[in-house]
Amino acid sequence: MKRSGIKKFTFVDFIIMLIITILCLTCILPFLHVLSKSISDSSHVLAKKIYFWPKDINFEAYIAIFKDGQLTHSMLYSVLVTLIFTVLGVITTVMAAWPLSRKRLKGRTVFTFIIMFTMYFGAGLIPTYLLYSNLNLLNTMWVLILPLIFAPYNFLIMKTYFQSTVPDSLEESAYLDGASNTQILLKIVLPISKPILATIALFLAVGRWNAYEDSKFFITSKSLHMIQYLLSMMVLSVSDAEKISISEASAITTTPEVIQAAAIMFVSLPVLCIYPFVQKYFVKGVMIGAIKG
């Protein structure tokens, strides 16, 4: 840190590093614990002897999850929903953000207001439920996709980006060279906007992947639930009516605690694997979002 000026490594520097290290550990150790539990022999888990290192490693709990099939099916389904959601979401966000980022567009203020108003005033759960019911969307995969693909917040970020990176003059020179509006968008704007497309795609994907209240509110059929909701029913549900468990036939010798740990790891795995590589795009998005649109 060049700003610190004096180059000596002081006691205060040490304390700060120590605090940051402890905070980082609070993010890593819980996963290490759950992972250790999930691959340890159940006798050690029941004896409460597992901390951050597994004992008598075995993968029975994971085998049980695969044999049971509920979570693996839901994983594939959730990936599919997330993919469709992300693709449609990016497309519709561009479709609104590009036109409304152009100052010359007549009616721009009104259209922007119509979109942004919905961010500040929602109808609430019950009217939304009744609407989906009228649209025959309840208990279908599409109720997880269509209502949420176009989000005002993502729109605002992308619009801000277009406004600052594609000046009117660039567009005008292309226009004077005979390019149509569509050609300008496809051949000039989108190629130079890859970073924001990646950011918005990731915002959409992570948002969809992690949200599950709509599974609970609008879907009754278990095979159409997002995996996060399944996890919450496995680990967190207290009432037996809601609780789901890995079927007895496949869970042979392990205890529920080990199975739960394995389920947590199984559901977390996609995010843990992809996260380190995509994290920088998110940071960019937050920075752009911080500038007012």
Next chain:
Amino acid sequence: MFKRKQNYSILANTHISWKKALKRDWELYLLLSVPLLLTIIFKYGAYPGLRIAFMNYLPAKGYEGSEWVGFETFRKVFKDRDFIIALRNSLIFNFLEVIVSFPMPIILALMLNELRFARFKKVSQTILYLPHFLSWAIIASIAYTLFRTETGLINNFLVNVGLREEGIPFLTKNIHWAATYLSIGVWAGMGWGSIIYLSAITSINEELYEAAMIDGAGRWRRMWHITLPGIKPTIITLLIMTLGRLMGSNYERLSSMGNVNVKAVQYQLAIYIYEKGLASGSGFSKAAAVGLFQSFVGLLLVLASDRFAKVLGEDGLI
């Protein structure tokens, strides 16, 4: 590569007729029509449903068959003990959230900014942002693994080494639960929240620090007199935004962390709306009225905070 056109500039202002605008920019309007339609169908389409807050709505009778009751539902709701509890809990928790969760990202950003080793800083930032990418289902599942009274990691440790006779009821006693709930909120939000302050710190003029150093200002004085004033606008804007969300209530977070033992503190507006409305099926009007009340007050709070920010000379939010 394109044929050159010269009749009119597209930089022309918006003061042209709709006919000309549509002719010139029809492709843009065509693009816009899709997201606009989605907004109208799924967002504006739900607004008419708000009328059930002024009806005695019975799902079997539908909109047509149910009778209008004016503000009767609201009168009932405001006398409803459950609603009072839910409202009180929501406000108390949101207020506590502002006090404990809001300052942490600022403190963290100041600490990260003081780190000497670029590599260490980058790695720790990456790790600290992680909780933001986890669903409440995962966070709560892990929380239960760590904090359960009988089998949770922390209580296992405390009992095994003999520090406690029996486990601490982190998740099953009201006060303990509230503390755990809020701490997990701090943990989940601090890393991500620090990004915005770090970027504000980066934009502070380097010369200020150099001048201060020549004048002999130490680390704390530089932090107090340069860094903090430098990020003051960001702090104020974000604080006002947070105040605008005082009526908010996150269903996933509350329900995933909740259990029967802590109903008294976990019962907040989102839970009220779900349980009276969808879960019971008989309180649709009541739940819709509470939802409308929540949205309406939320909107007023946002407008008030926006005005407040502008009075203070900061950028507005809207």
